[in-house]
Amino acid sequence: MAKNSSSSTAVPDTVWLGRGRHLGPEAERDVRRNLLALEAAGVIDGFLDLDPVEAARSSDLFPRDASADPGPLARRLFEARWRVAGGVTVRAQLTTYEAESRRGEGEGVLWVLAAEAERAWEAEWPSPATVFWPDSEQVAWDHERVPGVRLRRTNHLPKDDGEMRRLLRECARRSWSIHVVVHEAMTPDARGRRPVTAFLPPSLRHRVVEHRATPEQALTAGFALTRELGVGLPRGGAVVLPTAPGMPGYDAERFTVRDVFLDGTQPAELLGKITEFAALPRPLPAGAEEVLTRLRQGWHLLTPDEELLHARAMVTSYARALEAMTASCDLYREAAESALAALAEATGGNGAARVPAPAAAGQDTSALKSLTKTLALFRRPNR
Structure with missing residues (x-):
């Protein structure tokens, strides 16, 4: 029991x-x-x-x-x-x-x-x-x-x-x-x-x-x-x-x-x-x-009316779940594209990271910051 x-x-x-x-x-x-x-x-x-x-x-x-x-x-x-x-x-x-x-x-x-x-x-x-x-x-x-x-x-x-x-x-x-x-x-x-x-x-x-x-x-x-x-x-x-x-x-x-x-x-x-x-x-x-x-x-x-109401509720529930999944996929794709673009900028397009010269060590590092910020998107639970 x-x-x-x-x-x-x-x-x-x-x-x-x-x-x-x-x-x-x-x-x-x-x-x-x-x-x-x-x-x-x-x-x-x-x-x-x-x-x-x-x-x-x-x-x-x-x-x-x-x-x-x-x-x-x-x-x-x-x-x-x-x-x-x-x-x-x-x-x-x-x-x-x-x-x-x-x-x-x-x-x-x-x-x-x-x-x-x-x-x-x-x-x-x-x-x-x-x-x-x-x-x-x-x-x-x-x-x-x-x-x-x-x-x-x-x-x-x-x-x-x-x-x-x-x-x-x-x-x-x-x-x-x-x-x-x-x-x-x-x-x-x-x-x-x-x-x-x-x-x-x-x-x-x-x-x-x-x-x-x-x-x-x-x-x-x-x-x-x-x-x-x-x-x-x-x-x-x-x-x-x-x-x-x-x-x-x-x-x-x-x-x-x-x-x-x-x-x-x-x-x-x-x-x-x-x-x-x-x-x-x-x-x-x-x-x-x-x-x-x-x-x-x-x-x-269930009565026939109850079965119909239940089916409609399930359709609505699945539609909302599909909409949420689609939105999530779109956000994931956008984040992935941004990450690839930032990676290309940081590596010069050849996959190898560019090491700044000593004289340029204090210069702008916006490309690396952009890559770091974009990759952080993947660590968020709602992404």
């Missing part, structure tokens, strides 16, 4: 980012089927299914640099374009990767997704995840990079204190998602076991991971959160976890809810805290900057 690096640059408000693992047998087939169905239904304008090597290849009309290369582990690259809010265009890329290590079983196929709209992203817009992946429980595309964690389900914290702390630490450091921990004050029924994230707006739903602490885990979960992330967990309440690196504007008390009733009704206060947290400026997580650059600079799915 792309190199693992972090950036202090904030995620643009026009961008939606996601990352996870698909544990099914044929990840790319699931993506193709979903894109074909949405294109046939008119939900998306179009899509491309690309070989990563071909996607990164440069040409005269489409010059691409190293930022367009998704890396040696890339399996497939998909692009899709659709419109929201009456005409706002969204462009998105999803890239699938081989597992980084073959030592562990069940790692599945890794995927990263970046989408960008023509204006600030709105939570009510369709989730880019369900443009590429089917929104079905039968397709297990929603596994987090952190093992044992899923996006569309409630995730109960491990019973072992050490495992719990390790999980929370990994979620803060490795995940691109927003993580929420909810304490069950009493064991909920079937309605209360429904994920709180199901009530979130579509574009936010697949960016949030919900963890549950059982009634007896009140102390251990609170201790683990305080020790690892510096936040508390009220009994029967919830807290939106901070990210690593930290976010400006985050305050644990601000994103803590004292009471969450897990009875199947909409927990308005907690949903409001999650939405507020998602609106904060957030540093680009590790690896996201390369994904966003590839979306912007390695885009292939």
Whole structure:
């Protein structure tokens, strides 16, 4: 995959980012089927299914640099374009990767997704995840990079204190998602076991991971959160976890809810805290900057009008480059002619330098000065 690096640059408000693992047998087939169905239904304008090597290849009309290369582990690259809010265009890329290590079983196929709209992203817009992946429980595309964690389900914290702390630490450091921990004050029924994230707006739903602490885990979960992330967990309440690196504007008390009733009704206060947290400026997580650059600079799915504009821009660029080269050649030729003339004057036309007689040593040396000045032209970078 792309190199693992972090950036202090904030995620643009026009961008939606996601990352996870698909544990099914044929990840790319699931993506193709979903894109074909949405294109046939008119939900998306179009899509491309690309070989990563071909996607990164440069040409005269489409010059691409190293930022367009998704890396040696890339399996497939998909692009899709659709419109929201009456005409706002969204462009998105999803890239699938081989597992980084073959030592562990069940790692599945890794995927990263970046989408960008023509204006600030709105939570009510369709989730880019369900443009590429089917929104079905039968397709297990929603596994987090952190093992044992899923996006569309409630995730109960491990019973072992050490495992719990390790999980929370990994979620803060490795995940691109927003993580929420909810304490069950009493064991909920079937309605209360429904994920709180199901009530979130579509574009936010697949960016949030919900963890549950059982009634007896009140102390251990609170201790683990305080020790690892510096936040508390009220009994029967919830807290939106901070990210690593930290976010400006985050305050644990601000994103803590004292009471969450897990009875199947909409927990308005907690949903409001999650939405507020998602609106904060957030540093680009590790690896996201390369994904966003590839979306912007390695885009292939152009409309006919966009292709025409691109071709015209390239013609203009090449014309300017040719004009600059011609001007440079003219200047070089003029300098060369001046140098030859000065050399002829300095040598008397026979190639041998004329040595002035002692009596004439103090006389005019304008020919040598002219030659020196002319040759200096060749040492200037802009010549």
